[in-house]
Amino acid sequence: MSQRYSPSPEQRRALERLAEEVAGVQQTLVANHPQLAQPDRGAHQPQLGAGKVLLHVNDALPPELAGLGIFTPTGATPRIGIGRISNGLGCPHAETDADFLGLMVAFRAPDGRRVDFITINDPGAPTDTPEEFVALLKATADAAVGGGPGVVNMLASQARLIAGLVRHAGHRAPAIATQVTRQTSRTQRSSTAYQQYWTGVVRARDVLGKFTFVPRADVNGPRPATAGEHYLTEDWTARQQSGPLEFRLYWIPFIDEATTPLEDLTRGWAEDHRALVGTVTFPAADPAAVETKLTALLASEMGANQGNWIEDDRGGAASELPATEYTAARFLAYRVSQRTRNALPDAQYATFFEHGAIEPALAAELLRRYQQKRASGHGQPDLGAVTIA
Secondary structure (H helix, E strand, O other): OOOOOOOOHHHHHHHHHHHHHHHHHHHHHHHHOOOOOOOOOOOOOOEEEEEEEEEEEOOOOOOOOOOOOOOOOOOOOOEEEEEEEEEOOOOOOOOOOOOOEEEEEEEEOOOOOEEEEEEEOOOOOOOOOHHHHHHHHHHHHHOOOOOOOOHHHHHHHHHHHHHHHHHHHHHHHHHHHHHHHHHHHHHHOEOOOOOOEEEOOEEEOOEEEEEEEEEOOOOOOEOOOOOOOOHHHHHHHHHHHHOOEEEEEEEEEOOOOOOOOOOOOOOOOOOOOOEEEEEEEEOOOOOOOHHHHHHHHHHHHEOOOOOOOOOOOOOOOOOOOOOOHHHHHHHHHHHHHHHHOOOEOHHHOOOHHHHOOOOHHHHHHHHHHHHHHHHHOOOOOOOOOOOOO
8 A cells, every 4th residue: 555645844835836826727717707707716616506415324334434534324314415516617618518527525524524525527537646737727727718609619718728738738738638638528428417426536544545426327328419508507407306316425445556546547446346335315406495595505605625534533633634645736726726715614604514404694694695796797506586584
């Protein structure tokens, strides 16, 4: 098993400097895109759907997970969390454009610590190194100039992305462009966002691994020829309204570099040894209900971070970094992004993880943010008029 990531002070400072460049990415997105009136996420800005989620943890668990954080059997009383489905880019765009899809679900452990799962709909990472990933973010920000749906606009955006990669990633640009094109083609062929997702690498006690979320029913077919600008959002809303959306949650432990690579991160892991550890369910929800709209706003305004994870039973000092360099870089970058966009402080919605309800003070703050952004023309979930008693 690889050693725990433990950078020198200078290596940590270098990683923190790299993460700080995400703030510049967010400012570039605002400068370039007409539907961004203020800094927002550096990636995964467009929200396709959101809601309360329920985690049922199995009675039998791999030893590295058993009793760790949220991984205690839940029986008939599931753990309450919140989930969000998104596009990958950091700006609004037609859902027929080339892009990733992302799934985020967040929970709280019994001791109050957060556990977040941040995923994309491809088993590999977009890049192999943190430096390459920041270069990709910069290139996507350079390419974010708006435009409606259509092949011409999509091709123009892709051409700008490739030019940005050449500018920011140098000789690695062709390899990154090839990987991103391959990954985003998965979404271009998809009929729904209800599909399989994979996390990055985490450590559970002394075992590295990934999680994958697999829909209980495989309903993803070819994208319909009639797909419109918001077809994924509309499909997710219709599915969530008609019944619960359930994912089986699997743990994929590291075996070796050949089958579960830690260096060649763009390559997906073998999964024939994965273990089922639970289910994550988005319950049915009425899109017109105020509670549904407020929960969607909470998902949009809150922060999440792959560093929100419990690696072992020691408690973990706040100064520690996650399992791998790539995960640590994401942890630092997400922290910068949330600071720059003024994400909702965790303490303001902590009680949601206990009761699954939006309290009055939180509802008022969510409504204030929604109305302010709506008045400025800032892209966000279009929930129409939202009023609270």
